[in-house]
Structures are given as C-alpha cells and as structure tokens.
Amino acid sequence: MKRKQTLVQNDHVSIAFKIVLFLILIVAVLPLYMVIVNLFKDSETIRMSPFSLPTKPVVDNLIYVLTDPYKNVWVLYLNTLIITLGGTVLTLLISSMLAYYVARSGKKFANFLYVYFLAALSIPVLLLYTPQAFLLRQLGLSEAGIPVMILLYTCYNVSFGMFIYTGFLRGLPMGIEEAARIDGASTWQVFFHIVFPLLKPATTTIAIFIGCAMWNDFLTPLLLGGGLETITTGIYSAIGIQSTDWGRVFAYVFVSSLPTVLFFLLTQKNFISGITLGAMKS
Structure with a gap:
C-alpha cells in the first residue's frame, strides 16, 4: 500500500515538474516568437493581432x-x-x-x-x-x-x-x-x-x-x-x-x-x- 502511495506521489511530482518546465519554455520562447512574427507585419497589423502569424508578410x-x-x-x-x-x-x-x-x-x-x-x-x-x-x-x-x-x-x-x-x-x-x-x-x-x-x-x-x-x-x-x-x-x-x-x-x-x-x-x-x-x- 505504501509503495502504491509512493508511486502516486512520484507521478504527481513528475507531472508538476513537467508543467513548470512547460511554463518556463513558454516564457522563454514567446518573446522570440513575437519578434519573428511581428518582424514581417506593419504597425497596424501588430496592434490588431500581435500574436498571430503574418497573413501578408512584408520585409519593409x-x-x-x-x-x-x-x-x-x-x-x-x-x-x-x-x-x-x-x-x-x-x-x-x-x-x-x-x-x-x-x-x-x-x-x-x-x-x-x-x-x-x-x-x-x-x-x-x-x-x-x-x-x-x-x-x-x-x-x-x-x-x-x-x-x-x-x-x-x-x-x-x-x-x-x-x-x-x-x-x-x-x-x-x-x-x-x-x-x-x-x-x-x-x-x-x-x-x-x-x-x-x-x-x-x-x-x-x-x-x-x-x-x-x-x-x-x-x-x-x-x-x-x-x-x-x-x-x-x-x-x-x-x-x-x-x-x-x-x-x-x-x-x-x-x-x-x-x-x-x-x-x-x-x-x-x-x-x-x-x-x-x-x-x-x-
């Protein structure tokens, strides 16, 4: 019984650890994503939808x-x-x-x-x-x-x-x-x-x-x-x-x-x- 409880606790810790790592990954990658996608937009498009992919990419x-x-x-x-x-x-x-x-x-x-x-x-x-x-x-x-x-x-x-x-x-x-x-x-x-x-x-x-x-x-x-x-x-x-x-x-x-x-x-x-x-x- 104790062994099962230990395994369940380890699973919970593993899941929590993976969630924390995923959140850290989002925080690290999000600025890079915003720079790349907004690089190819005009200012008006950035104000309207800063997180979306560019529909008409521009290199101006x-x-x-x-x-x-x-x-x-x-x-x-x-x-x-x-x-x-x-x-x-x-x-x-x-x-x-x-x-x-x-x-x-x-x-x-x-x-x-x-x-x-x-x-x-x-x-x-x-x-x-x-x-x-x-x-x-x-x-x-x-x-x-x-x-x-x-x-x-x-x-x-x-x-x-x-x-x-x-x-x-x-x-x-x-x-x-x-x-x-x-x-x-x-x-x-x-x-x-x-x-x-x-x-x-x-x-x-x-x-x-x-x-x-x-x-x-x-x-x-x-x-x-x-x-x-x-x-x-x-x-x-x-x-x-x-x-x-x-x-x-x-x-x-x-x-x-x-x-x-x-x-x-x-x-x-x-x-x-x-x-x-x-x-x-x-």
Whole structure:
C-alpha cells in the first residue's frame, strides 16, 4: 500500500515538474516568437493581432533598419562589436592571470584577493552607476566613449571570470607545470603556453556569458557612454514619444539578437562541456 502511495506521489511530482518546465519554455520562447512574427507585419497589423502569424508578410521593416541613413545600423554594430570584443579579451586576460595567482601561490594575500573579488559579485551593478558617472566626470572621461566602456565592462566582469577560472585551475594537475619549470620555463611561459590552453572550456564559458551580457547591455552605454550609440540604444531610439513603428522596433530587436544567437549555436558544445567540467572540478 505504501509503495502504491509512493508511486502516486512520484507521478504527481513528475507531472508538476513537467508543467513548470512547460511554463518556463513558454516564457522563454514567446518573446522570440513575437519578434519573428511581428518582424514581417506593419504597425497596424501588430496592434490588431500581435500574436498571430503574418497573413501578408512584408520585409519593409528589415530593409528600413538595414538601410536607414539617419541611424546607420552597421555603425551601431561596429561600436558594439569593438566594445564586446575589447571587454571580453581584457576580462579573460586579467581574470585568468588573477585566478592563476590565487590557485597556485598559496599565500594569504591570494586568499584575500579571492574573497575580495568574490564579495564584489554580490554588489549590483546598478548601485555603481552614480559614483562611476561622478568619477568619470571628475577625470574628464565622461565623453571618452568606447575606451571607457571597455574599461567599465572589464571591471564588471573580472570577478566572475576569476571565480570560474579559480575553480577550474584548482582541479588541474600541477605535474605539467612543474616539468616545464624544471626545463627552464618562466612563470609567464608556463601560464601562456601550458596553463591557458588547458583553460579552453572555462574560457569559452566565460566568453559566452560576458560577451552576450556586453552585447545586450542597455543601461551602461545609455548612462555612461557619453553619447556613444550601440545596438541596444539604437532600439531605444526607435521608440517614439507619441507614436512608435513597432515593426521597425521588432526589426531592430531581430538584427541585434541575431549575432548572439549564432555565436551561441556555434560554441554551444564547448559551452556545455565547460559548464559540466567546471562543476565536476569544483
């Protein structure tokens, strides 16, 4: 009797779990569905039936976004790409070196650094905007644009990168490093030629996380960019005060999200292996 009750309870839990997963799937897929179907509608059709499939698909919205002379989407792409690549590369470089020092030195200061950067992860970025805006104004860098954005994103993400790298490094054997030192390799040579290539799964995972976050960020370039326009601020500028052409807005959203989707699809195997291997090593 108890066994039957247990089986019934397990069935109920399984059904509830599947319902929750289905609801999460709807929440995740619905925005993507709305972007794709409304991309090929005019504004009036979107207002009348935003969830229906387009009966007469139009490509005017996409053509307008790609050829708009007043808001050159290719310049927005270039600005966002430079910021994302610069911030990602700098974050990976600094955080990996910090993590290597923390994981291998064994000094008390290394433990202090680890706790310090780990505590920084608990600080919401929103709390930093006001003091950072004041500091940039005092330093005369409020209009610096791309270099300041790269520096800010690096500061935001170094803690996360160091946390992932440290957990990964602590699971790597030190035999290869010791053999290289016996052969006369310096610390820099050991790190860049031996250790860093072994960090590829962790590097891919961190790059996807922070790269997508930088590409999709809206508030930082809006508040601290000094007038610099990125792909997300381009979407914001497409929203009018009195009236909005929602077809063009959805076209901007599609154009802005396409690179991140393609990047994830191309690197998902390394991403999943990095998550799994990092969890096992931790």
